[in-house]
Amino acid sequence: MTTLLRRVRIVAVTRPASSAEPVDVRIENGQVTAAGDLSPEPGERVLAADGRWLIPGLWDQHVHLRQWAQARLxxxxxxxxxxxxxxxxxxxxxxxxxxxxxxxxxxxxxxxxxxxxxxxxxxxxxxxxxxxxxxxxxxxxxxxxxxxxxxxxxxxxxxxxxxxxxxxxxxxxxATDVDQAYRLALADAASRGVVGIVDLEFEDGYRAWPERFAAGIDAVRVRTGVYADGLEDVIAAGLRTGTPLDASGLLTMGPLKIISDGSLNSRTARCCEPYADGRYGTQNYPLDELIRLLGRAHEAGLHTALHAIGDAALTTAVDAFEATGARGGIEHVQLARLEEFDRMARLGLRASVQPAHLLDDRAVTAQV
Incomplete structure (x- = not known):
């Protein structure tokens, strides 16, 4: 099935700058195949955009979907x-x-x-x-x-x-009506322009998500992560980052997720300088254990999403990536020594940053 969007203004994500001139855009099987002055084809669905802006679909790279879905309950x-x-x-x-x-x-x-x-x-x-x-x-x-x-x-x-x-x-x-909570959450996400998520919920997502897709809970693309306690099961199942988990092509295996330190609002993010109460936070996984886990995941073809909020934890996280050659990135990166950004760039690591935490956590970081 094809869809023709009439008279949209495209928001460019690379140079040159976005054009204010409306164009027509054809979408076939979920892919943009043409843009310009187009004529409708027989049987094609036509949507009049009337000059509205068209942006690429949004991905949320760090979601605990069950937590969000059930929060409204x-x-x-x-x-x-x-x-x-x-x-x-x-x-x-x-x-x-x-x-x-x-x-x-x-x-x-x-x-x-x-x-x-x-x-x-x-x-x-x-x-x-x-x-x-x-x-x-x-x-x-x-x-x-x-x-x-x-x-x-x-x-x-x-x-x-x-x-x-x-x-x-x-x-x-x-658990109440979990399936309905998921349906509502994904419908809400899709209505905001989200086309895909990386779900890092505490579950065996590679088992749970195919069942959800089979039940029609499939409004967005999903990459599902695994935690350290399920790593060997995922490896034994022959799954790598990017492996399809169902026939739709919309559901794939995601990264190994590790929460290496805590959070600022719990005063458990591992920091170089103490909090107002004198504590330095919590390093949930020491460097040698991080090296073991990242090395194992890397050998098996799994990327790693490594949570590090405190600046001390970030240094340890980058050390682990450097020691293993593992691929992936660091989640949150809220506090950092500037030299760590150079190391991350050299190692090809992405920083998965959630700007909303600037508002959540600024009061804690201001305490002396």
């Missing part, structure tokens, strides 16, 4: 500035008598007081309550939720690896 904790504000929203949700309370979006790094299990228990009692931080690097659980999930009693939040190991089981227990 959870208690919104964004914008809260203290444990008390969070507790107030939780108290309001409890008036609906839920079996479980799940919230997301709180960012406690700049709060004058940090969350405690005891204050959450005082309001929630026996109702399991799981509150997920806005950066998904920490969880605030009441005692009932800790027992429900088999977590040793803890006075405050769980973060980094202690939290990440819980996420797959947590998502399984909290």
């Amino acid at each position: 959870r208690l919104d904790l964004s914008g809260t500035t203290s444990p008390g504000e969070v507790i107030a929203r939780v108290r309001d949700r409890l008036t609906d008598r839920p079996a479980v309370v799940v919230g997301a979006g709180f960012r406690p790094a700049t709060w004058s007081a940090q969350p405690t299990t005891a204050e959450l228990d005082a309001v929630t009692g026996a109702v399991p309550t799981i509150l997920i931080s806005g950066d998904v690097h920490a969880g605030w659980l009441n005692s009932a939720a800790q027992r429900w999930l088999g977590v040793p009693a803890r006075p405050g939040v769980l973060d980094e690896n202690a939290w990440f190991t819980l996420l797959p089981r947590l998502e399984e227990l909290l």
Whole structure:
């Protein structure tokens, strides 16, 4: 099937600059095949653009799609500035008598007081309550939720690896109409001009996504990543970055994802200088383990998406790429020593940057 777009103005992504003169554009089987003054062909669908701008399809190179899809089903904790504000929203949700309370979006790094299990228990009692931080690097659980999930009693939040190991089981227990949540999320993304995503969710995506595509959840192209605990299974399945995972050609194997340090809003990003509380953050994977994982992935034909937010973590990440010759890039790159950019360029590494984090994290980086 072909589509003719009449009178569009094309936004150029390379020089020369975009042209303000409208043209016609023909699309065949998802590919632009002609542009200029075109006449409709028999049976061709014709869409009048009336001078609207035409841009290349957008890719989001770093998505945790299940988290985003289910966020609309959870208690919104964004914008809260203290444990008390969070507790107030939780108290309001409890008036609906839920079996479980799940919230997301709180960012406690700049709060004058940090969350405690005891204050959450005082309001929630026996109702399991799981509150997920806005950066998904920490969880605030009441005692009932800790027992429900088999977590040793803890006075405050769980973060980094202690939290990440819980996420797959947590998502399984909290699953509602997950397929519908995915449909709505992908439809929303497509309506904004997104044509593809790299999904770095905590799951066996190479198994889950073919099932979703078979169920018609296929509004955008998907590259699905794998974490270290699933790396050997992916290699045993003979999958490499770019391997098609279904017959459509829209679903492919993506990178090995490694979260080498934490985040700024959890004050766990590994930094060269201390935070206001004197800590330097968390290096989730030491250099020797990163070298082992990147080397293994590289041998098997998998690229690596290596999360590094703190400047100390970035140096370690670049060291690992340099030692192995692995391909791929570094996720976030929020804090950096300038000399690391020269090394990244020399090694051919991309920087996958999310500008929204400038707003999320600037208050934390300004603290002294």
